[in-house]
Each structure stands twice: as structure tokens, then as C-alpha cells.
Amino acid sequence: MHFLKRGPILDLSSELHEPQDWKPGSLRVFEYPLNVTALAIEPVSGLLAIGTGNGVIYLIGRPGVECKLLLPDAYRVTALQIPTAAYKIVCLDDHDQLHIWDLASSGLPKYLASARFDQASSFTVSPYHNHAFIVLQSGEIRTYDLTCVRKSSYTIPNLWTLYEQKLAASGMPEVSTPTSGIALDVVPHPRNMNLLFIVYGGGIVLSDLTERNSSRVYELVHPPGAPGGHGYGSPDILMPRKPEATCLAIHPAGHFFAVGYTDGCIAFWAVEDEDQPLLVRTLDDQDVNVVDAAQLEVHLDRGGEKAPVQREPIFKLSWCSFPNSSDPRGGDTVLTILGGSHVPDSAGVTSMLLPAFNPSAPPMSSNPMDLHPETRKAMRSSVQPSDSYFYSTNGLVQDYLLIPRSEPHFSGAFDPFAILFVYEGQRQIRVVEGYQFPPPSFLRADVEEETSSKPNDALDDLADTLRSMQMSDEPHTLHLPGVLSNGSSGLSDGQLKRLSRDSYQTLVQGSMDDTRTLNLRAGFAYLKMGNQSEAGISKYQPPRILITTHAALTVQFSDASANLLTNARPNPIEFEYPNPLTNLTIDVNLVLNDAQVAQRVGQLERPMIFLVEMAPDSLDVAIALSGGAVLIYRLRGGQGDDRSHYGDLADNELFSLQHIDTPVHLKYAPYLALNPGKGDLSAIALADIGLLAATYNDGSLFIVDTKQQRIALRPDDKAKSRHSIGLRLNHSEGDPFVSLLWTICPISSEPQPRLRLIAARHSGSSQLFTFEQTSDSVWKLVGEAVKVEAVSHPLPGAMFVIDSKSGARCTAERRRLSASANSANPVLLVVAGEKGARCYLNVDGDRLGRIEWSSKAGKVLSAQIVEKLGSHALVAFTDHNEAIAYSLPDLELLHNLELPPVRCSLPITADETGDFVAWTLNPECGLIQEATYGTLFDFRRVNTPSDVVFSTSKPLAPTPPQPVSVAPESLFGSWFKFSSTMTAEQADTLFGGPDRPVPKSPPPADAASEDKNTPSPARTTAAQAAATQNSLYSRLTSALEERGQMLGDLEDRFNSLEQGSRSMANQAKRLAAEQTAKSWFKFG
Secondary structure (H helix, E strand, C coil), X not given: CCCCCCCCCXXXXXXXXXXXXXXXXXXXXXXXXXEEXXXXXXXXXXEEEEEECCCEEEEECCCCCEEEEECCCCCCEEEEECCCCCCEEEEEECCCEEEEEECCCCCCCEEEEEEXXXXXXXXXXXXXXXXXXEEECCCCEEEEECCXXXXXXXXXCCHHHHHHHHHHHCCXXXXXXXXXXXEEEEEECCCCCCEEEEEECCCEEEEXXXXXXXXXXXXXXXXXXXXXXCCCCCCCCCCCXXXXXXXXXXXXXXXXXXXXXXXXXXXXXXCCXXXXXXXXXXXXXXXXXXXXXXXXXXXXXCCCCCCCCCECCEEEEEEEECCCCCCCCCCCEEEEEEEXXXXXXXXXXXXXXXXXXXXXXXXXXXXXXXXXXXXXXXXXXXXXXXXXXXXXXXXEEEEEEEEECCCCHHHHCECEEEEEEEEECCCCCEEEEEEECCCHHHHHHHHHHHHHCCCCCHHHXXXXXXXXXXXXXXXXXXXXXXXXXXXXXXXXXXXXXXXCHHHHHHXXXXXXXXXXXXXXXXXXXXXXXXXXXXXXXXXXXXXXXXXXXECCXXXXXXXXXXXXXXXXXXXCXXXXXXXXXXXXXXXXXXXXXXXXXXXXXCCCCCCCEEEEEECCCCCCEEEEECCCCEEEEEECCCCCCCCXXXXXXXXXXXXXXXXXXXXCCCCEEEEEEECCCCCCEEEEEEXXXXXXXXXXXXXXXXXXXXXXXXXXXXXXXXXXXXXXXXXXXXXXXXXXXXXEEEEEEEECCEEEEEEEEEEEECCCCEEEEEEEECCCCCEEEEXXXXXXXXXXXXXXXXXXXXXXXXXXXXXXXXHHHHCCCCCCCCEEEEEEECCEEXXXXXXXXXXXXXXXXXXXXXXXXXXXXXXXXXXEEEEEEECCCEXXXXXXXXXXXXXXXXXXXXXXXXXXXXXXCXXXXXXXXXXXXCCEEEEEEEECECCCCCCCCCEEECHHHCCCCCCXXXXXXXXXXXXXXXXXXXXXXXXXXXXXXXXXXXXXXXXXXXXXXXXXXXXXXXXXXXXXXXXXXXXXXXXXXXXXXXXXXXXXXXXXXXXXXXXXHHHHCHHHHHHHXXXXXXXXXXXXXXXX
């Protein structure tokens, strides 16, 4: 019997009939690179650059400052740097082209020039002068003038080839190998711009740039019987072995340096002693170049059964210093190492804490050019670690970047506060994650060393102990900008939600954590000129949030409200858009890793987040996982700890999560879990009043009273009660419920608004359940389930109950429970499916509208009822990039709307106001690589990117650190006697040559704006070798071959070197004699 009489039903779409009432448009496009190949930082201004494998460079500064530069061709970047003095972006692509952008130009960076080199493999730029060293595979090093934007005449030939030729001319056998003359890198001396270290496969050459010759050569040979990097199980343990050099890092004092090798060894050399290294070690052993007769004898007695140790080569080294010492030679240092691990344990980076280098004054030596034994001893002591830490990552690290606090000194390794890793994920992606640096344990060791020398009373000791207990030895992860973080966490899906202002304030307040954010400072972003009026209107847009799910089993929240983009000059934009609400992040791993939860849920092979529901008023969150478990999270009640002890609940399908410890800064805490063991879920729905509905593929339906922590309704085939009868109605394992909706509304047979659950099956047969609350606040089922007409193949989230007069949603909010029956308006049930849509009066009453989708429109993937100026319409989004609008309640076609050009791979998520987000999946890995934020009503909206300015952040040219003595000043002069220092101006003059033109004046302010659409070439790759081969050793070999033979024809200058001084000649003779022995061992 129908108690609600049908009166005239208003046209709810009266203001949406005309074409001019609609205006689809794109507001923002967000990109999440999944193929990061290189990183660069300019420390003074705080500008981060990210290069990718498809021709894009992303620049990130302070919040809101983001832009991208495009290469003319989508070439891979092989190197990327931002030199401080030049304040330009310098990029080398994999087609041997160098590209330069000017950051000092007004507006976006201006593309200046490109230059092609013959098989260029890498480059290095000093932060102090304006020239880049380009390493060619032919072995030649070329220079490029960044100020004059041209190739310079200064070149360096292959010094290693000349060195080998010199040895051969002296009568020694030729000892060259196919890779010994390959140049891998060039590293400027940190305190003397006249010195350049060149890394060859055969060893290290120290070059005097002014004299254009070699000052010293450093070559490592493991003697017979020494374990080396591969241990005593090496098959050639009784032969001399010469591992190839791979990389180099210099101690901040400039007197000694570390070299990485292909066998996983690190050798420490004094600049003044090329004959013997200070120390040779692996990550877990030292003095591996020294023969241990006892160990060797044990190995030989066992018949050489021990297998060689499989180690990675050392791929990269960085020697960090900190402003923690008044001594100009620095205090404690940290050596960061990529590689050298045992092959099965190679997903990470090692950092070693090294003691300060503070030698005492040694006795006067008869030969001031020799390294005094006391000084050598002090150097050796300063390279023996006092602590170490292994940064474990989620994939194989390809490169890393230290983020200095404010200075570019020491190859970007001075006072770093963060470290970024480029690693390969499980789905063949290259993404970035960041960590605190140095590890807190290093800082604690430093504090303990200081406090141990001070007398403390008992209270001080107690305070220090408590403070130490609160410190974690694990470096915390950093919140990176969204362009990076959404890639590393694996963005897989998302939904756009409109909130009330009260809920928005509750959610956002205290949700941003600046202490864990990678704070960058470069540039300013402003509302684009001409958008001021739109900004004024945008302030009245409703608050919106973006809820995203990630493959890393996290749920993240971002503020997508329009008022974040309304700051006009002179007030810069203050927030990233969308703005990550990091303290709202929900990490499901914390629950799954709990021992009690693991017993109840079991070990999931590859857990995934299936669905996420948020109650818009209570802000509770329900997360459905693969396997069938549903986790419920609640906002913390206050600053106190809401945890309780684990205990079983009355219903076996439920268990509490309140015992799980979550970081104190996170606002969401786990509360309750449902896991009935029914297999995978098909749908969930969460009501603001505290009820969860969950249905499974076998057709079973569970209702959970989350506040009482009890099952309100479960399937029970044995029970004969009215409750179970209702649930068994039309129960079919092959026809599960696929769409659920909580609502408070009347129905045709009952005029009083009540709490109801509408459950739609795949076949279109739907049921309606009615609930009431008893005096003891317990929800129970009332009456039998009512059959409801719906539509076959209903779309998830495409079922709506609205007021027939106002179009307002009839949501399951507590305030609506008190609505009077006399004042209840008729309601409309609107259901959209894959084939069409239906509209019914009072849920189970007459059908008012019906529509079947046209096949020409494409497949409908999602639907939403949108509102504009009090009018409502049903909008269906298709896979043909169209939105089709229908009137309510008649479901008559209004308009076919062409959406902005997007590559939509997932169903579009839209809110009630017509704003939507279209997701684009990467076809190779299945993760989201792009999101387009758009609207169906692009009227007076801020729809253009912000104006970004980097020129105001141009740093002053830094002053390079000056040379420091190895000991008291009386000995200064015995160091660096082979070369004098030079200034940045002298370096530019030397490299630029006598015909260097007058540097070009900067372009006018509007010149950059004219070129803002010019494609900007920028290709970055941190580990190009990894793209060709899978094994780590093969990757290094490939990198060596790509970087090529460096430095070509310098025999006459080597002759002048021999004639320069008698002491240098003697050193050359000793070196030649040593090489004779080494060559014998090499081919013995």
C-alpha cells in the first residue's frame, strides 16, 4: 500500500537545459613521473630538478612553485646539474646534446642553446665558475662556456693513454686493458680549482689544469694472497689483481680521497702518496689488500672450496661534512656509498660515520714533499668508521642525491639534511623517495661524545637518558612534493569528495607536518594576471579533498579546495596544489604487520586496497582489502593515547584494532576490523551514524554497528527468524550485491523517514532493509527486506536517493533521523548501470524515468548527480571522453558534453558540484601517471597555471673554500706545491681562451615570456647502464663503455712534466718500476 500520494514532480533540471549552462573545462593537470632518471639540486636557492626518460624536466621550489621543461625530442637525460654561479639548468641527453636554460630570466626558465658533442657520456659543472667539463667517449674532455653559451677551446686529452705510453717508452711491458683508459668521471678538487681528479678504469689521474699535465697517478693492485673484494674464494687469489676504478669522493679537507672499485672495495688515498693507499676496505672488512697468511693457509688447506663473495661494484661515493667544528679541516664526516653490498642484499645505500681529521704536528721531515708517517697514521684513523647505517629501500637504488642545507661546497655534500634515492620499483618503474640525513644514530653518537667530556649530575644524566630513549635510530621518511611522492607510493586510484566546511576544518586542522617535509625555497608562484576576479569567486567554492589509494598500502588525503590558488601579487601562493595532508595518511601496513591481526587475517600474498569509503560527517574511514577484510579508522579523540589492550569481541567476525601503536603525529588510528572469511568483497558502504555494510562475492551481507562493535546483521541459513529470511531473499552466489547505499528516507509503503540500506545485485534485483535503534542504542532490522526495482549491472557508487523538490541528497546523517513524518517530501531513487538508468518515486514506487545508453556514446564507466544553481542532472561519463547529461526525474537527454582531452584509463570520479578527476594509467606498470582536474561548469574558475618566477631566487656566486694545511701552518707549503690555486674568474679565462667574447647581457623581462612555449630540452638519467643490462656488474661495464675513452694526446706535455723538477722525475721512475711489476702480475 502506498501511503505517499504522488503529486506533481518538479523538473529538477530547469536551469540546465540550455547548452550555455554547461562548459566542460580542464583546470589543472598533475603528472607523476614513473621513469625518473636523474636529480639535481641548487642548494643556495633551494631548487630541485627531476629529469625523466621521456624528455621532461620538472622544477620544484617552495610550495606552489612547479613547472616543467620539455626537450624538442623525447630523449633520455644522462646528466643534469644546476650550477650555483651560472644559475642555469644544464642537461645532457642520450643523443649527445647539451641543453641550457636560464633560471635568471623573468618568468619561466628560458631555453638558451644546445650543443652537440661527439659521443658525450657525462659532464661536471663547478658551482664556482661558468664552465662545464664534458667527457667524451673518445677520451677527450671538452669545455663549454655557460655564460657565453658556446664551446670553449680548452680540451684535455686522454691522460691515462699517455701514462701507459710513457711506461711503455721507458721499457716496461704494456699493461693496458680494453677498459683501463675509459674515463668515467671528473671531480674538481674541493679547495683548489686548478686541480681536477679524473677517474679512469685503470685508476685516478690528478691533473693540473693550468699546466695541462698529470701531477699524480693512483693505481690499486691487490698482491697475491690478499682477499680483495671477492674474498679468499676468488679463483685468482694467488695472482695480482687490479680492480677497475669506478668513482671518487674527496675528503672536505682536500688532503685525501676515497675511490670505489668494481670488486666492491674502497681505497683511501693521500693526495701526496700515490704509491700505497691509506686503507683498502669493503663494507664489512678492512685491509683487504693485505695478505693474512693464516687465513690464506686455511683456505688453501681446504682445497679452495670457498666460493668467491659476490659483491656489487661501488657505483657512487659522497664525502659529507658538517659545520660542527671550528677546525678548518672539519669535524666528523660521513661517507655515503652506493654499491659494495652482497648481491642478495643490495637494495639500499650505506653511510659510514668517520672521525675528524685532526693530526698533531709531526717532526720535521728531511724531504718536505713526502707524507710523514704520523700524518699518514692520522689520515688512516680518520677513515675508520665509528658507526654505520644502511638505508634500506623498496627497490634497487640506481642513484641518490644529497640535499645540502644552504651551500654547494664539496660537490654538494656540505651539511646535507636529506637524501633522495632513485630506485627501481617492482613494476619496472623508477621513482624517488627521501629520508632524513644523516641517520639519527650518528647525531646521537656526536652528542654522547660531547657530553661524555662534561661533568654531569644525576639529574642531567636522567634527562639525557630519557631524551635518548625518545630518539629513534631510524631516519624518518620525508614527505616529498606530490610529483614525486605519488610515484614512489604507487598511486592506483582516487576519489574527489566535497565536504561541509565544518568537516573540512576538522579534517584539515593539524594535518600538515612541516617537520617531515622536504623544504625547498626557490621561486615564487602567483595567481596569473587576469584571474583576480575568478579568484574572488573561487573563494566561495565548497571545500574539496582528494582521497587516493596507493600500491604501497596507504590511503592519502590532499586538499583540493579552490581557495588554495587565489593569492595574487604581491602575496605568493603558500601551498602545493593539491596540498598533501600528510598527518591524515593511513598506512595499512601497520595493521597487517601486527601479530594478532596476522593471526586473524592470515598472510596475504599480495595485499591490495580494494575500496575506500569515508563518512562525510563523522569522517570515519573504511578500507576494504583484497581477501575480504575491512578496516575501520577513526580520528583520534585528542592528544592522548587512545590505545587499549588487544581483546576478542563477542562476534567472531570482528576484532579490535585499538591496541595497534601508530605514530603520534598521525590523526587517523585503527579502530575495528571485519573479516568473516567469505573471500573477496564486492561492495561496502559506511554511514555517518556508525553502520558499515559489507557484501561479498558469495552473496553474503554483513551489517556492523561500529560504535557498539557488534554485528547487527549476518547471513544465517539455519536460522528461521525474520532477520535471516530477509537476508536469504534471492540469495545467489552468482548474483552478489555490487552497490550499497545508506539513506534516511520514506518509501512508498512507509511514509516515515527511517534508516534504510538499499542493496543492488548484479542482475538488477535489489533489496531494501530498514533499521531502527532501540533504547539501548542498538540497531536492529525491522520487518522483512523489500524488493526494489533497479537496473542490471549497476555501477559502483551510482545509486542516489534525493529529495524530489530540492534535489538534496537523503544521506544517513543523525540529524535527519529527527525529521517529522508530516514534513517528509517524496524522494527519488536514481540508479545508473552499464546499460542504462532508472528513476523511481519513493524508492519502491512508480518508475518516473528510464534511459538506455546509446552505443555511439561509448561504454559508461561512472555516473554522478551534479548540481548548479539549485538545478540537478544525472551525468554519465563514458570511455569516449564524453559526459552525457540527463534531466531529473524524467531522464531525458539534455546534452552530450565533450570533455577536455584526457587519456582516461579509470572511471572518472566526480563530486556533486560537477568537478571531476580523470586518471591516466601507465600501460606498462598499471599505476597512475597523470591526473586531470576538470569541471563541467568552467565559469569564473581559475583554470590556468600559476605564474612562476625563479629569477628572484638567483643566488650570489659562492666563495669556494680555501686550501687548509694538513697540520700547523709551519708545514703549509709542503702541500699543493705542485700547483697554485686560481679564482673563478681565472678559471673562466683559462677555459674560455683569449678569444672569449664579452658575455651576453641578460634578456629583457618580457623576452622569457615570449619563449615560454618553446620546447625545453632536458633529459636526465642517473643510471643509464641499468637500462641495458639487469645484473649490477654488467650495468657498470655498460656504463664504462658508454662514457668512453677520455683524454687524448699529451705526450709533449708529459715530457715537459719530466723536465720540470728532479723530484717529479724520481717519482716517475719509481712509478715506472712499480708498473713493471704490476704488468708482470697482470699477465702472469
